[in-house]
Amino acid sequence: QVQLVESGGGLVQAGGSLRLSCAASGGAFSSYFMGWFRQAPGKEREFLAAISSGGGRARYRDSVVGRFTISRDNARNTVYLQMNSLKPGDTAVYYCAAQSPEDTILRATPTVYDYWGQGTQVTVSS
Numbered sequence: 535q536v537q538l539v540e541s542g543g544g545l546v547q548a549g550g551s552l553r554l555s556c557a558a559s560g561g562a563f564s565s566y567f568m569g570w571f572r573q574a575p576g577k578e579r580e581f582l583a584a585i586s587s588g589g590g591r592a593r594y595r596d597s598v599v600g601r602f603t604i605s606r607d608n609a610r611n612t613v614y615l616q617m618n619s620l621k622p623g624d625t626a627v628y629y630c631a632a633q634s635p636e637d638t639i640l641r642a643t644p645t646v647y648d649y650w651g652q653g654t655q656v657t658v659s660s
Contacts, residue, residue, distance in 0.1 A: 540629065540654040555614055556651055567587055569585075581642035
């Protein structure tokens with residue numbers, strides 16, 4: 535069982551940057567493919583980025599390519615999401631999630647992720 539705790543959210547002006555962190559405990563973090571998602575009020579949870587267990591592969595939602603970067607530090611059991619050039623439309627609760635260790639495909643579908651954090655709020659003002 536993996537426990538995930540996000541941090542780093544907050545209020546930022548449009549054009550600004552934030553780095554989200556997701557600390558994992560209770561499992562073999564380096565075995566898990568990890569993902570970041572977000573959910574705005576009244577909208578479905580949407581995929582942002584995923585990273586392989588060793589960090590060598592990543593996948594992004596088209597709308598964040600060039601603005602967001604996913605990375606991980608397996609020694610610190612932490613995955614990160616660096617977000618630059620933020621827009622008001624990026625306002626949402628941001629979640630990290632872990633796939634099943636047996637799954638070695640970078641997934642964009644929330645339902646295939648086994649473990650989720652509680653989320654961190656990101657608000658981008660215009």
